[in-house]
Amino acid sequence: MSYLAKNYNRKKIAFKHGKGSYLFSTDGKKYLDMLSGIAVNSLGHAHPKLVKTIRDQSKKLWHVSNAFEIPEGEKLAKKLCQKTFADYVIFQNSGAEATEAAIKIARRYFYSIGKPNKTRILCIRNSFHGRTLATIFASGSKKMTQGFGYVGGFDHFDFGDHKSLKKKITKNTAAIMVETVLGEGGIKVIPDWCLKELRKLCNKKKILLILDEVQCGVGRSGNFFAFEKSKVKPDIVPIAKGIGGGFPIGAVLMNKKVAVGMIPGTHGSTFGGNPLAMAVGNTVMDIVSTKKFLNNVKKSSRYFFSKLNKLKEKYPSIIKEIRGRGLLIGIQLQTDQTKFIKKLMDNKLLTIRAAENVVRILPPLNVKIKEIDLALKIIDKVCSEIK
Numbered sequence: 288m289s290y291l292a293k294n295y296n297r298k299k300i301a302f303k304h305g306k307g308s309y310l311f312s313t314d315g316k317k318y319l320d321m322l323s324g325i326a327v328n329s330l331g332h333a334h335p336k337l338v339k340t341i342r343d344q345s346k347k348l349w350h351v352s353n354a355f356e357i358p359e360g361e362k363l364a365k366k367l368c369q370k371t372f373a374d375y376v377i378f379q380n381s382g383a384e385a386t387e388a389a390i391k392i393a394r395r396y397f398y399s400i401g402k403p404n405k406t407r408i409l410c411i412r413n414s415f416h417g418r419t420l421a422t423i424f425a426s427g428s429k430k431m432t433q434g435f436g437y438v439g440g441f442d443h444f445d446f447g448d449h450k451s452l453k454k455k456i457t458k459n460t461a462a463i464m465v466e467t468v469l470g471e472g473g474i475k476v477i478p479d480w481c482l483k484e485l486r487k488l489c490n491k492k493k494i495l496l497i498l499d500e501v502q503c504g505v506g507r508s509g510n511f512f513a514f515e516k517s518k519v520k521p522d523i524v525p526i527a528k529g530i531g532g533g534f535p536i537g538a539v540l541m542n543k544k545v546a547v548g549m550i551p552g553t554h555g556s557t558f559g560g561n562p563l564a565m566a567v568g569n570t571v572m573d574i575v576s577t578k579k580f581l582n583n584v585k586k587s588s589r590y591f592f593s594k595l596n597k598l599k600e601k602y603p604s605i606i607k608e609i610r611g612r613g614l615l616i617g618i619q620l621q622t623d624q625t626k627f628i629k630k631l632m633d634n635k636l637l638t639i640r641a642a643e644n645v646v647r648i649l650p651p652l653n654v655k656i657k658e659i660d661l662a663l664k665i666i667d668k669v670c671s672e673i674k
């Protein structure tokens with residue numbers, strides 16, 4: 288009997304400890320972890336540098352109020368700005384808080400320049416921006432909003448429907464908010480040329496571009512941000528998942544222009560930017576933002592994709608498409624993926640579903656080639672058994 292509410296359909300497995308790309312269950316089994324807590328454990332489990340950081344910082348200071356300066360947060364904000372388009376950062380504790388703050392920043396910017404009517408945010412239908420009341424309505428998903436009343440202020444267009452996107456921009460639109468790579472929505476990459484057109488469109492209409500990189504950011508794509516390859520500069524970027532390597536951290540990055548609205552009293556978070564979280568964030572950042580680390584993500588990605596595409600050719604009746612970028616990978620199956628994921632798990636490979644029959648593969652960013660080989664072997668075996 289569980290006293291936890293039933294809002295999750297949990298697998299009957301629990302884990303005792305983890306090391307690198309592996310998880311060890313309470314019943315003594317070893318699993319290859321290719322979901323990384325949904326793109327969270329970017330450096331795998333129990334990374335020695337993260338363990339040391341937490342141990343050292345926990346002896347010094349865990350939490351102080353944001354009423355005071357927090358040097359660890361100053362340091363992390365500086366690193367994030369120096370590596371990216373951003374001029375300023377606000378720290379949060381989760382992805383939904385970061386996307387919600389992004390929406391607030393966009394609205395508050397227009398309010399502060401005397402255009403308070405510009406509040407509406409234009410999003411992709413069936414995207415994912417988190418589970419707060421506002422962010423579920425941003426998703427434009429019936430399933431997520433059913434039974435939760437109504438939160439206004441969001442308009443939607445279908446992925447790839449550029450005509451509808453242009454039509455939905457009105458005088459009240461403040462921003463377009465999209466995931467650079469749709470994660471939950473089925474690992475759908477917005478092509479670079481589209482991002483460029485989006486930026487142009489936002490400039491022409493004098494509205495803001497928010498790129499939600501909560502799942503695809505922080506090295507996951509092979510670049511620090513997935514939009515970097517397109518050379519596009521967004522105005523606001525929420526991040527979370529990977530930046531804490533397993534410790535809850537969210538952040539919203541913004542340029543100078545939009546930051547003008549965020550004066551004292553406009554936003555806050557009790558826990559956001561606490562010294563313990565910031566210490567961890569600094570360590571993750573120092574590792575994942577280096578050229579060498581990111582080049583290695585690209586290398587692992589090329590290897591994984593080329594081998595998965597071979598499996599697609601071998602099993603065309605099972606695998607429809609290999610999607611994604613970097614180590615954010617989707618195997619789209621011809622039919623429902625539930626049984627496939629279960630079989631992978633029975634063979635000690637952990638993955639997770641996404642929309643459109645996709646099996647999502649999100650290994651730690653420092654995954655080893657021999658671990659990729661093991662995953663491929665298991666996927667091959669499951670394909671041959673299902674066939």
Ligand SMILES: *Cc1c(COP(=O)(O)O)cnc(C)c1O
Pocket residue numbers: 381382383384386415416417418466470471499500501502503527528
């Ligand atoms: C996971 C996710 C969120 C929400 O993050 P939480 O930490 O679960 O609140 C928001 N946007 C995207 C793109 C995500 O993948």
